[in-house]
Amino acid sequence: MDAIEQMIERLIDKDCAYVVSNGDVYFDTSKDPHYGEISHKVHDDEENLSRVVHNSEKRNPKDFALWKACKGGEDICFDAPFSKGRPGWHIECSAMIEKHFEGDGTYSIDIHGGGADLLFPHHENEAAQSRCATGHELAKYWMHNGFVQIDGEKMSKSLGNSFFLKDALKVYDGEVLRYYLNSVHYRNDFNFNEEDLLTAKKRLDKLYRLKKRLLPGKASAVNKDFKAALLEAMADDLNISVALAHIDEMIANANEQLDANPKDKALKKETLANLEFVDTLLGFGGKEPYSYFQIGVDEDLKAQIEEKLQKRANAKAAKDFATSDAIRDELTAIGIAIMDTPEGTVWEKI
């Protein structure tokens, strides 16, 4: 509260803010030549076209409250030099940032993020009051993310279409959700649906299948070109799509080379290092691959699967393919996919 009050007082002293008759304090947007630059709002005096009726004591239609005077009754109020009341919406952020971040004299902080709905008026106002109070810019970069929608609709409790991660996590590995949610550029709207989530899972699955081919083994050094390509993509305003494309390409190349030479230790070690780098940078691919494919399968089911696989192995050895295929169908029916490899049969929960 002290920091808030001090910042408001400073704005009043600099004539960037004014107190009206009821004790409200408003920021004078006309005193800030850069007002509107973040949200690309043009200065227009045709504010009477707005469907909103404004406080008549405002000097300019876009002036906003730094401090709201106490309305009495149950209203929570604080004592301040200008009036008894409470802070406006935006001032808390500006005050907090100034108090806790040193800045470099040009910017208080490097990056300020938030949802696209906060772009205006919140961030515009926050930036304006900080700019006038401190004499320098609040943030070097403003990043606004799009919204998560459910089947084309904004996710909200009132629409009844919200979901909780804890429910999704019962069915999907957390990394699948992370991969999916991060697979689209942060600024775009994100239409959440299970079909696309499954597509994301298929992509992550490929990474983990490759990892199965790499283990056991130790990582050596990450491939320089691969690392550079990923960093370049992410440095370009977090271009995750390009980064994921590089990862897909790396996976395909590794698989191709392993097909040609399954015992290429140097390749395995480097690829393992590549995957470790992906995990460090993007937060997926770091798990033990067999457990990744077994989420949601308890010990009981696991034993049943192993038993069926043993029977199938016996049938295959006896060339009884009718039986072995029947067992495979049984497993498929309960969501277990199997694949025969030179090292034996492995299974995955789909």
Added chain:
RNA sequence: GGAACCAUCGCCAAGUUGGUAAGGCCGCAGCCUGCAAAGCUGCUAUUCGCCGGUUCGAGUCCGGCUGGUUCCUCCA
């Protein structure tokens, strides 16, 4: 009513100094396999919502239209 952002292959999605369309899913063909699955190879947008304009050249710039999302009041 005003404003901002967005609109690319069946689906998801890159493409910011304009130079001739990444990647993934699906699908098709092939290799591999007892058959599959997995993996690999090849193929799959003369075209970027629509209409104009600028330019030697536009998905990329400008204008208009259509469609979608968001903001323009309080609370944060």
